[in-house]
Structure formats: structure tokens, C-alpha cells
Amino acid sequence: MKLSEIRKVLKDKSSKKAKKSIKKFIPTAKKYHGDKTEVINKILKSIKEPDSKLIEKLWENGFLEEQLLASKILGKFCLK
Numbered sequence: 001m002k003l004s005e006i007r008k009v010l011k012d013k014s015s016k017k018a019k020k021s022i023k024k025f026i027p028t029a030k031k032y033h034g035d036k037t038e039v040i041n042k043i044l045k046s047i048k049e050p051d052s053k054l055i056e057k058l059w060e061n062g063f064l065e066e067q068l069l070a071s072k073i074l075g076k077f078c079l080k
Contacts, residue, residue, distance in 0.1 A: 001046050003057050010065055013039045022064065032064040040069050050077040 010033045019034030026032075050073065058070035 001043065003054055006043055006058070006066070006069070009043060010035050010039065010063075026064065029064045031062045033066075035065045037068075040065055040072065043069060044072050044076060047073055047076075050074075 013036075014034035015036070016034065018036050019032065022029055022032050022034060055070045055073055058066040058073075061067075
């Protein structure tokens with residue numbers, strides 16, 4: 001899955017309710033889309049091989065969900 005596709009999914013699936021939850025439980029988060037963890041996990045399942053450039057781009061952007069996804073990708077492939 002490409003970075004542009006990931007960002008489109010995150011933007012399309014975001015919700016006001018999730019944004020409120022993030023603001024409440026992670027008040028230090030500056031940038032976030034407002035996605036539930038299930039959306040991130042669904043994206044993770046579609047990624048079949050590690051891509052270090054994708055992981056770097058996800059992390060550097062600074063969005064909470066993108067950084068969480070980058071961490072999950074690392075965890076998924078580092079355990080193999």
C-alpha cells in the first residue's frame with residue numbers, strides 16, 4: 001500500500017468522535033486524523049512486506065495514527 005493510499009484511508013475513515021477521544025486521552029498529541037485503532041490495524045493487515053522508506057515517511061509526518069502505524073509495521077516484521 002502506498003503512502004498516498006494510506007493517508008486517503010485515514011482521512012476518509014476519521015471521525016469527530018475519535019478526534020474527541022484522542023484530545024481527551026492524549027492531550028499532548030498535536031497532529032492527528034481522528035481514526036480508531038481498528039482502521040490502523042486494517043491498513044496493517046494489507047501491508048505484506050516491510051518498506052523502510054514508507055515507515056520513515058509515516059513517522060516523519062508527525063500524525064499520531066501514522067506514527068502508530070509505522071510502529072506496528074516495525075513490530076509486525078521485526079518479530080519474523
